[in-house]
Amino acid sequence: MADFISGFWNMYVMVLVTLSILFCVFVLVSNMTKREKGEVGLHGHVWDETLAEYSNPLPRWWMYLFWITIVFGVVYLAIYPGFGNSNQSRGQWAQYDAEMQAAQERFGPVFAKYREMDVMAVAADPEANAMGKRLFLTYCQQCHGAAAQGAKSFPNLTDSEWLWGGEPENIKETITNGRNGVMPPFGPALGADGVKDVANYVRSLNGLAHDSVRAQRGKEGFEANCVACHGADAKGNPMLGAPNLTDNRWLYGSSEAVITETINLGRNNQMPAFGAFLGEDKVHLLTAYVLSLSKK
Numbered sequence: 001m002a003d004f005i006s007g008f009w010n011m012y013v014m015v016l017v018t019l020s021i022l023f024c025v026f027v028l029v030s031n032m033t034k035r036e037k038g039e040v041g042l043h044g045h046v047w048d049e050t051l052a053e054y055s056n057p058l059p060r061w062w063m064y065l066f067w068i069t070i071v072f073g074v075v076y077l078a079i080y081p082g083f084g085n086s087n088q089s090r091g092q093w094a095q096y097d098a099e100m101q102a103a104q105e106r107f108g109p110v111f112a113k114y115r116e117m118d119v120m121a122v123a124a125d126p127e128a129n130a131m132g133k134r135l136f137l138t139y140c141q142q143c144h145g146a147a148a149q150g151a152k153s154f155p156n157l158t159d160s161e162w163l164w165g166g167e168p169e170n171i172k173e174t175i176t177n178g179r180n181g182v183m184p185p186f187g188p189a190l191g192a193d194g195v196k197d198v199a200n201y202v203r204s205l206n207g208l209a210h211d212s213v214r215a216q217r218g219k220e221g222f223e224a225n226c227v228a229c230h231g232a233d234a235k236g237n238p239m240l241g242a243p244n245l246t247d248n249r250w251l252y253g254s255s256e257a258v259i260t261e262t263i264n265l266g267r268n269n270q271m272p273a274f275g276a277f278l279g280e281d282k283v284h285l286l287t288a289y290v291l292s293l294s295k296k
Contacts, residue, residue: 017083021070028066033057111281114288119168122288123295132289135282139274148293152252153269158293161249165238166294172287176275181241185266186225192264194221199259205234206248210256 043053077083114128122128137146143154150156155163163181164174187195194217201218203210222234229242236244243251252258252267275283 014083017077021073024066024070028063028070031058032063111285115281115284119172119284119288119291122285123292125288128285129289129292132285132292135278135286136289139278140286143271148290153267155251156249157290159249160294161244161247162238162294163236163241163243163251166291168287168291170238171290172283174271175278175283175286175290176273178273179241179269179271181267181269183229183242183262183267185264187264189225190221190263194218195260195264196256198222198226198263199256202234202245202259203254203256205246206254208248208254 041055043055046052077086110131114122114125114131117125117128122132136144136148140148144150144157145154148157155161160166162170164170164179186198190198197214197218198221199218200210200214201216201222204212204215204218222230223232226234229240230236230245231242234245236242243249248254250258251269252262274286278286
């Protein structure tokens with residue numbers, strides 16, 4: 001937090017609060033006039049020709065309520081945070097830090113136990129697996145689903161196909177630092193017909209219905225533009241996050257229209273990095289859990 005809070009804002013809040021309280025006191029003091037005996041006079045202002053207002057002071061009980069409010073505000077600021085950086089030990093950040101410290105003292109030894117174990121051993125441990133599942137349901141199911149079977153543009157984590165590699169170190173790297181998979185658009189290079197030709201060729205690699213003439217032409221377009229990432233055999237490249245195009249598993253869909261859109265416009269997928277947020281111990285447990293999903 002120190003990176004985002006300067007001394008200027010601390011003083012700004014303190015001055016603003018002080019001036020606000022003093023202004024309220026000034027307004028109250030200036031209106032504490034005693035009620036004079038005798039007939040009450042008029043303010044002298046007239047509206048709509050005959051409408052006038054008596055010059056009555058505010059009722060005492062009403063004034064006392066204002067004073068009580070000011071006194072309450074001053075006492076509150078003296079006890080709780082609100083006056084710049086004062087009394088931060090009773091603020092929500094201090095409470096959060098205390099709760100995190102208590103959680104660390106309680107669960108730290110448990111995480112340390114699994115940190116020293118090999119990922120494969122952790123994946124086989126029922127208790128560690130349950131902890132990893134809770135982490136997954138908290139941080140990962142929003143994209144990959146509660147069953148980890150993914151959705152459109154979010155990969156299935158229960159099969160044996162991995163965009164960036166399925167070894168423990170690959171999975172840990174993905175969770176820790178995130179991934180950014182980019183496929184450039186090839187519409188301008190291939191043209192409309194060329195895009196459809198390549199789309200039919202890709203469908204033919206998976207045994208899906210296709211136009212054989214277009215597929216034959218598309219093979220040439222594929223070899224000229226796509227093998228650099230997907231390989232000559234179209235089985236992908238985990239170093240680049242380029243998917244296997246022969247296993248009939250699709251991140252966006254297998255229809256000709258969807259494949260055509262992918263080739264024509266390209267794709268850009270990003271998984272955020274969780275390493276700094278979760279910490280090494282939780283990443284280790286989460287890696288083991290994700291690894292276990294593909295081993296079931």
